[in-house]
Amino acid sequence: MGSLLPIGNESPKFAQLYVYDTYNEVQNRLKAFNFDGKNGRLDERIVQELIKMFDELNELVKLFRTARDKFETNGLMNLRMTLLGRQPNDGKQYDEPTSDEIGGLIVGDIGLSDSNRDIIIECKSEGLKRVTKLNPKFMALQYPILFSYGEDGYRPDLKWNQNYKGPKTKRQRVPMRAYIAYQIQEREPRLTMLLKGGRLFQQYLVNSYATVEEDRLDYIRQNQKNLRSEIYKGIYDAISRGDNDANNLGQKIVLSASYTRSPRYMINNYQDAMAICREYGHLDLFITFTCNVKWPEIIREFEKKSGYKPEDRPDIISRIFKMKFDDMLDFIKSGQPFGEVDASKFHKRFFFIIRLFSNFWFFF
Known part of the structure; x- marks a missing residue:
């Protein structure tokens, strides 16, 4: 995630298109995909209708539009936006989100409101900030067309349904892999927008697979003692690969x-x-x-x-x-x-x- 406004004379991109120079938003979006002049198949009317749809339905877009209004009216250059990583009520997992539950705008110092799972978007900052995969808005930010309402995705404290009869984990929480498998199931009488994504759905599946693998690796990294990794000292591994340099021996992160x-x-x-x-x-x-x-x-x-x-x-x-x-x-x-x-x-x-x-x- 980048900043709310572009740095210097750079053209707006990604989420900045919702905030900066919105009077020319359609042309800015077309330019982002047609910067070399070779993509002449882009339809301006479709872009306009998508912008209109997101403004009406997507709560994340509404929050960015609020930041735009603040900049245009007051010119607040120390404005920041926070997207909350934890939701107050588990019972609203499958309800449409509302703006006040997603986050808000903060003027000045963030202070104690910062969290390791919240997304803090600065007014102007160089480089990109990493968004944790455990944030419930992780997929909605990356695939707004597939999640047009800005609905929540996976989060670690997601509970099983009370009527669920299948195997459950010891923690009584839904693992990430099970949640993604649930998302890509067909449910009659209609298909979800996710399954109609075409190539975008393929990209979502690849991204989800990488996210699940990263989650598994994070668990192994954080639970080395529970995995009895102390029995691996690196000696036998070094001998098996013919490593004679003692500086390379030792225990790091062990993949069981x-x-x-x-x-x-x-x-x-x-x-x-x-x-x-x-x-x-x-x-x-x-x-x-x-x-x-x-x-x-x-x-x-x-x-x-x-x-x-x-x-x-x-x-x-x-x-x-x-x-x-x-x-x-x-x-x-x-x-x-x-x-x-x-x-x-x-x-x-x-x-x-x-x-x-x-x-x-x-x-x-």
Whole structure:
């Protein structure tokens, strides 16, 4: 997040477009995407209608417009804006937000109102300020079209619904991964704006994945003692990679084997696979299972959704892939195609699968 006003003679960008030189806002927005004169497909009328929609519906935009009014009338150059990181009432999670619950304008020193999860926007400042992923307005600020009301996103103290019957965490709070999975589910009779985002929805999914991974890494970083990382001194790791420099030894942040795709995760899977090979011999099949967007199940699903392309709904593609993958595993384990399996985690004489680089090994 940058400042409310641009520095020097710079053109306004991002949130500054809501505050600075709003009389020419349409042209400023078009210029931001057509600075080289090569993008001639931008429609000025669509931009005008989007600005009108945000001014009427989006509470975040209304807060920025309030800052604009203050600058135009009083010229307050020490004005700051704060976006609150904690909401006062959990019961209003799914209600439309109001401006007084989001934040406010402060003249002069912020003082004790500052919080590590609040977003403090200065009047003029160089550089960008990092916005924590735990702020409830994190996604609404980045994707105003997908969250047109400026509604809340994930926050750490979000509670489970009282009627929820599925597995819950020990803390009785909704984890970030579960919240995002809930957001991208289809709910009849209508689809949410999020699922209609096209390429913007793809970008949202990538951003959400990176946010979840960052949250997992933050937990590991902050809970090293609880993860029993004191048993890792770095000596065995250094020997395994041939490091003879004692200055490089020591304990830093340890990624446990439970973190998917970490070095210890890969080594553990490799050692498990070699142990199975020593017991049952070399593998018989090495199968790579891939997805085809021309599968009849995928084509049939998109026939119900006119205007969509397979790349617009990666959630549907991944779900169908998972169902067909599970069906393939059940078919192999049934013994019909290759006979009884010799190794499995589910029977005494069983079959074993290890997932490395999207490949699957089978032992019979």
